[in-house]
Amino acid sequence: MAAVHTSIGETTMAFKLVKSEARSTGEARTGWATARALELATTLQTTLELDQLIKLFASEARKQIAYDSLLYRNRELELELPVGEAGRHRCTYQLSIAGHGLGELEFSRGRKFSEEDTLQLEYLLSPLLYPLRNALLYRQALARALQDPLTGVNNRSGFESSLRREVNLARRHRTPLALLVVDIDQFKSINDHFGHLIGDCVLRDVAVCTASCVRNTDMLFRYGGEEFVVLLSNTGPDGAELLAERIRSTIEALCCTYGDTSLGVTVSLGVACLHDEESGNELFDRADNALYQAKGNGRNQVMVAD
Numbered sequence: 001m002a003a004v005h006t007s008i009g010e011t012t013m014a015f016k017l018v019k020s021e022a023r024s025t026g027e028a029r030t031g032w033a034t035a036r037a038l039e040l041a042t043t044l045q046t047t048l049e050l051d052q053l054i055k056l057f058a059s060e061a062r063k064q065i066a067y068d069s070l071l072y073r074n075r076e077l078e079l080e081l082p083v084g085e086a087g088r089h090r091c092t093y094q095l096s097i098a099g100h101g102l103g104e105l106e107f108s109r110g111r112k113f114s115e116e117d118t119l120q121l122e123y124l125l126s127p128l129l130y131p132l133r134n135a136l137l138y139r140q141a142l143a144r145a146l147q148d149p150l151t152g153v154n155n156r157s158g159f160e161s162s163l164r165r166e167v168n169l170a171r172r173h174r175t176p177l178a179l180l181v182v183d184i185d186q187f188k189s190i191n192d193h194f195g196h197l198i199g200d201c202v203l204r205d206v207a208v209c210t211a212s213c214v215r216n217t218d219m220l221f222r223y224g225g226e227e228f229v230v231l232l233s234n235t236g237p238d239g240a241e242l243l244a245e246r247i248r249s250t251i252e253a254l255c256c257t258y259g260d261t262s263l264g265v266t267v268s269l270g271v272a273c274l275h276d277e278e279s280g281n282e283l284f285d286r287a288d289n290a291l292y293q294a295k296g297n298g299r300n301q302v303m304v305a306d
Contacts (some may be wrong), residue, residue: 072106
């Protein structure tokens with residue numbers, strides 16, 4: 001059983017939807033409405049990309065009922081996908097399947113929605129629910145594939161695709177792009193002296209600590225072993241160096257405690273900003289070389305690439 005709950009102004013109505021169910025009022029009672037719903041369901045099953053699905057549904061829905069904007073919102077994912085410009089009057093639907101929330105969909109336009117309008121919208125929403133659930137599951141699977149299972153941050157595969165995208169965006173919009181490489185000092189000694197279990201705990205603590213220092217728009221990755229990378233969009237050399245120093249000092253003040261074991265950790269960082277005509281790999285190499293200079297100069301410091 002799939003469910004849609006809608007609110008219009010001060011009036012709230014709840015509907016239970018079953019794919020094979022037909023409404024007993026108006027146009028929704030006709031075989032045409034059922035055939036249209038099946039046709040819409042077939043169309044929506046052509047994609048698993050969430051943003052493409054919402055745009056496709058918005059386009060198909062507009063053929064059946066007039067509205068100015070459609071907004072898909074998923075608070076759990078901190079996601080909003082708008083289509084069109086919002087009008088004064090809104091009709092909002094809470095979407096779920098078997099008690100599992102799928103987010104909410106909001107229609108808006110300049111004039112009020114009638115009860116007949118809501119019945120037609122309900123019929124349009126019914127074939128959306130299962131493709132929407134599949135798109136959300138697909139999005140979740142992709143996110144897990146790009147996530148480091150130990151630390152919970154993005155993994156190296158995620159970094160490589162994000163680096164290509166951010167370099168292209170920086171070129172297109174002529175905005176700065178910076179990259180930080182963060183490496184835990186003497187990590188092999190931690191593993192050798194305290195064991196790999198505590199070494200794993202140190203990796204998690206460093207990841208959490210680093211994530212607490214960056215902005216929501218920055219991207220943190222575990223590149224491999226004890227090395228992390230931070231991508232800083234729209235950030236120049238001064239801002240990148242300032243953030244690198246904040247990460248370094250915050251981790252230096254960190255006390256990692258696991259049972260009866262307590263130890264301090266430091267990191268070294270290399271910083272580089274994108275040059276004209278430079279590739280993403282070249283940007284990373286310069287930051288990585290700066291990191292090794294920082295380690296060669298005594299560790300626990302920030303080094304900025306030329």
